Amino acid sequence: MALWFLRGLRRGVVTTGYPAVVDAWARTLPTPPAFDPRQLTTELVDELADLCPSGALSRDPQNLVLDIGRCSACGLCNARAGGAARPSAAFELTATSRGRLVVHVPIEGAAP
Numbered sequence: 232m233a234l235w236f237l238r239g240l241r242r243g244v245v246t247t248g249y250p251a252v253v254d255a256w257a258r259t260l261p262t263p264p265a266f267d268p269r270q271l272t273t274e275l276v277d278e279l280a281d282l283c284p285s286g287a288l289s290r291d292p293q294n295l296v297l298d299i300g301r302c303s304a305c306g307l308c309n310a311r312a313g314g315a316a317r318p319s320a321a322f323e324l325t326a327t328s329r330g331r332l333v334v335h336v337p338i339e340g341a342a343p
């Protein structure tokens with residue numbers, strides 16, 4: 232904290248441009264996953280739901296259900312799902328209701 236403060240004084244920058252300008256370092260933040268529906272199969276979704284340590288992933292008959300409010304952005308699902316998932320880079324995740332944090336992603340991939 233002290234180093235950050237001293238660097239700000241030395242450079243003459245004590246605040247950032249956020250939210251008008253997103254700082255470059257924000258792109259390195261761990262973020263919840265984003266899924267590609269075309270690469271999701273029911274088998275993969277069930278496997279990811281079992282893998283998720285915080286219970287943020289589940290499946291209804293036709294969708295992967297991601298509860299962003301429970302996701303800790305650990306990255307396990309991204310590592311396991313290969314091209315079917317990637318970090319979303321979304322970090323502005325406040326919502327006015329709990330339901331807005333639950334995302335339904337259609338399962339469009341065919342089973343192997």
Ligand code: SF4
Nearest residue numbers: 283302303305306308
């Ligand atoms: S990033 Fe981690 S906590 Fe979030 S959905 Fe994937 S496995 Fe679950």
